Amino acid sequence: MRMVRFLLLVFLAYVIYLVLKSFRSLGRRPQPAQRRPRSSGVMVKDEVCDTYVPREEAIRETIDGKEYYFCSKECHKKFLDRRKNSA
């Protein structure tokens, strides 16, 4: 009757596996969205409107090896237009 005992063990292991699995899914309840501020705290200056914006959110443009940051597409466009006109 060794085979029966072996099967019983396998069955038990399976049951334990299922229990553990359901426990884990219980712990995975949808949590209230904790929005960690992912900003590194580095502020960059928008040359167009003189506003400081978090670098992660700024629009970046590299011109002649220098990086420029903008708070919005509008400022980005304005900056490019201005450069075009002055050139």
Ligand SMILES: [Zn+2]
């Ligand atoms: Zn701006």
